[in-house]
Amino acid sequence: MHTTLPVTRLQQNCRILSVADKAVIVDPGGDAAKIAAELEFFAFKPQAILLTHAHVDHCGAVAELVQRYPKLKVLGPQQDDAIALEMAQLQGECFQVPFSGPFTPQWLNNGEILRLLPDHPIEVLHTPGHSKGSVCYYIRNAGLMLVGDLLVQGGIWARKQPGFDRKALMASLARLKTYPDDTQLLFGHGPNSFLGKEKQDNPYLAQA
Numbered sequence: 001m002h003t004t005l006p007v008t009r010l011q012q013n014c015r016i017l018s019v020a021d022k023a024v025i026v027d028p029g030g031d032a033a034k035i036a037a038e039l040e041f042f043a044f045k046p047q048a049i050l051l052t053h054a055h056v057d058h059c060g061a062v063a064e065l066v067q068r069y070p071k072l073k074v075l076g077p078q079q080d081d082a083i084a085l086e087m088a089q090l091q092g093e094c095f096q097v098p099f100s101g102p103f104t105p106q107w108l109n110n111g112e113i114l115r116l117l118p119d120h121p122i123e124v125l126h127t128p129g130h131s132k133g134s135v136c137y138y139i140r141n142a143g144l145m146l147v148g149d150l151l152v153q154g155g156i157w158a159r160k161q162p163g164f165d166r167k168a169l170m171a172s173l174a175r176l177k178t179y180p181d182d183t184q185l186l187f188g189h190g191p192n193s194f195l196g197k198e199k200q201d202n203p204y205l206a207q208a
């Protein structure tokens with residue numbers, strides 16, 4: 001159901017979620033050719049790009065992929081990331097992560113259900129903190145939660161970047177804790193984990 005392709009210098013985890021021949025691409029931060037090779041090798045029909053937030057290492061390859069697959073929809077994050085998206089080019093220059101060009105996403109709202117993959121509705125949670133418009137994607141039927149940079153295994157990701165909000169982050173983590181313990185967490189950076197394990201091992205989640 002999910003494949004991980006680490007992309008960019010920052011090794012951001014781009015994910016390809018697939019059911020039968022349908023696929024969605026989550027957070028294509030860079031290396032569009034690598035992502036396209038994976039789609040073509042398995043003959044996937046890409047339905048959409050989903051973004052957890054608008055930092056460049058998560059969205060740098062969007063424009064290039066849309067050029068390759070003109071029918072691709074670009075969905076998310078929540079619209080409070082509009083400023084972050086405007087800054088993505090500049091952020092890319094600072095972090096040496098190429099930004100392949102501007103694009104206009106369809107912003108998503110908390111509670112929206114996306115029907116892009118057969119039998120696997122994708123639920124949108126607005127989870128600000130890491131950035132204002134950050135979202136998580138929950139796929140109940142697969143027990144998966146794509147959390148972007150809300151947290152990582154055993155900790156949280158960057159701290160003092162523009163848009164960071166400690167209070168909002170803690171509220172989002174508290175909300176995450178209400179999901180089943182056997183939910184697999186797919187992070188924007190580093191190895192995967194499970195919510196139950198993180199509740200024990202992750203001191204930030206413990207405080208929330």
Ligand SMILES: [Zn+2]
Pocket residue numbers: 053055130149
């Ligand atoms: Zn980020």
